[in-house]
Amino acid sequence: EDQVTQSPEALRLQEGESSSLNCSYTVSGLRGLFWYRQDPGKGPEFLFTLYSAGEEKEKERLKATLTKKESFLHITAPKPEDSATYLCAVPGAQKLVFGQGTRLTINP
Amino acid sequence: GVTQSPTHLIKTRGQQVTLRCSSQSGHNTVSWYHQQALGQGPQFIFQYYREEENGRGNFPPRFSGLQFPNDSSELNVNALELDDSALYLCASSRQGQPYGYTFGSGTRLTVV
Numbered sequence: 001e002d003q004v005t006q007s008p009e010a011l012r013l014q015e016g017e018s019s020s021l022n023c024s025y026t027v028s029g030l031r032g033l034f035w036y037r038q039d040p041g042k043g044p045e046f047l048f049t050l051y052s053a054g055e056e057k058e059k060e061r062l063k064a065t066l067t068k069k070e071s072f073l074h075i076t077a078p079k080p081e082d083s084a085t086y087l088c089a090v091p092g093a094q095k096l097v098f099g100q101g102t103r104l105t106i107n108p
Numbered sequence: 109g110v111t112q113s114p115t116h117l118i119k120t121r122g123q124q125v126t127l128r129c130s131s132q133s134g135h136n137t138v139s140w141y142h143q144q145a146l147g148q149g150p151q152f153i154f155q156y157y158r159e160e161e162n163g164r165g166n167f168p169p170r171f172s173g174l175q176f177p178n179d180s181s182e183l184n185v186n187a188l189e190l191d192d193s194a195l196y197l198c199a200s201s202r203q204g205q206p207y208g209y210t211f212g213s214g215t216r217l218t219v220v
Contacts, residue, residue: 009147034209040146043110043197043211085146094163095139096199096209098149 002027002092006099013078013106021073021102023088033071034096035064036087044087047073078106110200110212118218124186127215129198131179135210137162138181140173141197143214150197156181157203188219 003026013019025033032051036044048057050066057064061082063074073086085103089096111130119125131138137157141150152165156175170186179200185192195214202208 004149036211038146041195041214041216043112043199043213044150046210087149089149094155095152095165096141096150097152100147100149103147 002090002097004088004090004097004099006086006088006102008102009100010103011105013075013104015079015106015108016077018074018076018078020075021086021104023071023073023099024069025071025088025090027090027092030068031091033066034089034091035071035073036089038085038087038101047086075104078104080106080108082106110198110210112196112198112212112215114215115213116216116218118220119188121188121190121219123188124184125188125217127183127185127196127198127217129181129183129200129212131181131200132210135200135202135208136179137201137203138175138179139199139201139209140181140183141199141211142167143195143197144193153183153196185217190219193217193219 005024007022035047038044048064053068083106085101087101089098113128139155140153143150154164155162159175172184174182197214198212199209
């Protein structure tokens with residue numbers, strides 16, 4: 001069965017302090033990996049899709065990378081508005097399998 | 109985008125509830141997810157395509173759904189339990205293009 005594990009569960013940074021979030025996955029055949037951002041009481045907002053090992057995608061202060069076993073979401077010089085829960089997911093049969101998320105807090 | 113209604117709902121244990129979802133234009137597949145808390149990832153309930161259930165997660169039969177010809181959808185939950193309190197998320201996509209999931213903002217259900 002497909003499994004996704006994210007770490008850490010929570011991360012608190014100072015504004016401008018760069019860091020990375022980890023997403024480890026076990027799937028029978030990777031057909032992509034998604035990153036989402038979720039704010040409290042809202043639905044997940046799509047950030048990136050990665051399809052193959054070695055692929056990288058960037059959006060503002062975020063960069064997502066993919067290896068054969070894990071994905072990283074790097075956040076560079078974060079701002080308080082980057083505070084949110086970040087979810088990764090892999091597509092299974094008729095569904096997305098999500099990790100539990102990393103709750104990121106950026107202090108001004 | 110995907111719109112869900114209502115945004116918030118309070119029900120009593122044992123009651124029944126219906127949640128609604130309008131798909132993004134051009135999408136023909138609707139999936140429902142259950143999220144107990146923000147520290148937990150969304151859990152797949154079921155998916156509908158061409159008005160039929162197309163996959164189901166580990167949820168009891170009292171969770172049921174409908175998809176209508178206009179691709180909108182309903183999630184029905186009978187005999188509500190306290191543990192059903194959660195954020196219910198609807199996601200639409202196009203069959204054959206599973207990578208284009210768009211989520212709604214969810215319905216926050218509280219069972220008291």
